[in-house]
Amino acid sequence: MHRARVTAVGNTKAQAGGKWLNIIGNKAIAAGDFVWTDGRCVYGNISEGGAAAPVINTSExxxxxxxxxxxxxxxxxxxxxxxxxxxxxxxxxxxxxxxxxxxxxxxxxxxxxxxxxxQELKYERYSHRNGALGYWFKDYGGSIGAKLGIYFEWEPQEHYWLAETETAFEQMKYVQVLQEGAKQTAERALLELEKQAPSGEGESMTVLPEKECRITGGWYESEQDYCLFLEGNAQALYMSGRNLGIYDDRERCWQADFGTLYSLAVEYLLEMVATPKGITVLRGRHNNNGSWRLTYLPLDEEYGDPYHFVDSIKSTDLRLPDGFKVNMSRSNRERIEYMGYESDSYSYELKSPQGQKICDVDGYEPGQRMLACKLRPRTWLVAFDGKLYRVKNGEKELIEGDCYHCSxxxxxxxxxxxxxxxx
Known part of the structure; x- marks a missing residue:
């Protein structure tokens, strides 16, 4: 609560400090008056005796x-x-x-x-699999010769998981969101494969062996107020060779003349955020993966070629419960493509529902739980990484004690x- 001078007055509002504030109480407010305000309302009452008795609540x-x-x-x-x-x-x-x-x-x-x-938000995952991949060899003999191919063990299948248990399509709440996330990831995998694949090949084929998307974090209040953090994976496979064709004698298989088959696989991971307004792509990474299995491209291990980082946004607001936001901004613009997930790659800033900066947040990653509550003007209670902080004028003070909570x-x-x- 603080004092401010009124610069203009409307029917039920007064302007002070450059903002229009609601007038609470029965005291007549005029331009030039000093009033008490919490940044949203002007407080003041007149008692029956005629003496001014401002209504001021300064307790947290x-x-x-x-x-x-x-x-x-x-x-x-x-x-x-x-x-x-x-x-x-x-x-x-x-x-x-x-x-x-x-x-x-x-x-x-x-x-x-x-x-x-x-109301519970549970882990959900969707995948579309085009079969398990592997090499296939057959010697036809005579003038036909030997063929080397890549086989698929089964017909395309879709799978749905709720809280790590495979379930039916009807049990999924966000299946359409997950399908769209998988689709966007697959499209990027195909585009990257197109960049890397040889040009001018007379006989070639491209296939998507697998694509999937899962919810990694987020919150839910209503159908009009939620935020889901998504991670999508997809693999795109390119093949070329002489007399390339599909054969189906018990196995589904593409095969080419022995010694001419060439294949290239690109695996792509995409981080996204979904709200009632749609999906926003945050960032991604990809590599050439010869194992033909989705590895989720972990950051602490690299298989084969190093992964390549892909920028998708320079700055965006990530929604938190109760109207708060975290601004995610690219801070290290000089990094090489392998440094996309270094600690200084992005900066994070916690903001109030009105857009006011509360504090910087070191160590935050999209999808982690972050909470805030206003205590008084320019003072906030903030929870992050299991700890509680009192933030005043942008400065964080750790609240002592065992604060690892599950609120x-x-x-x-x-x-x-x-x-x-x-x-």
């Missing part, structure tokens, strides 16, 4: 925090107080007086529905006494 909210060991904690004014230790749960969320828990396997987020019900929202609670007692 009470925010429930649920620890991994089941302890109910409460944040207030820089302190984390310990309450009742209850049963352990994977995740906890609160909204008003409602508190919900989740113990679902591979649950990524839990939130409170409009009727107080538990999925930071929201004030009124009945904090019941929360601390586990009621």
């Amino acid at each position: 909210p009470y925010v429930p925090i649920f620890m991994k060991d089941g302890t109910h904690c409460l944040y207030h004014k820089g302190n984390l107080k310990t309450g009742w230790r209850d049963a352990r749960h994977e995740l906890m969320a609160s909204h008003g007086s409602e508190v919900v828990f989740s113990d679902a396997y591979r649950v990524l987020d839990v939130s409170v529905g409009t009727s107080g019900e538990v 999925t929202r930071l929201r004030p609670i009124k009945n904090y006494a019941k929360w601390m007692k586990g009621e």
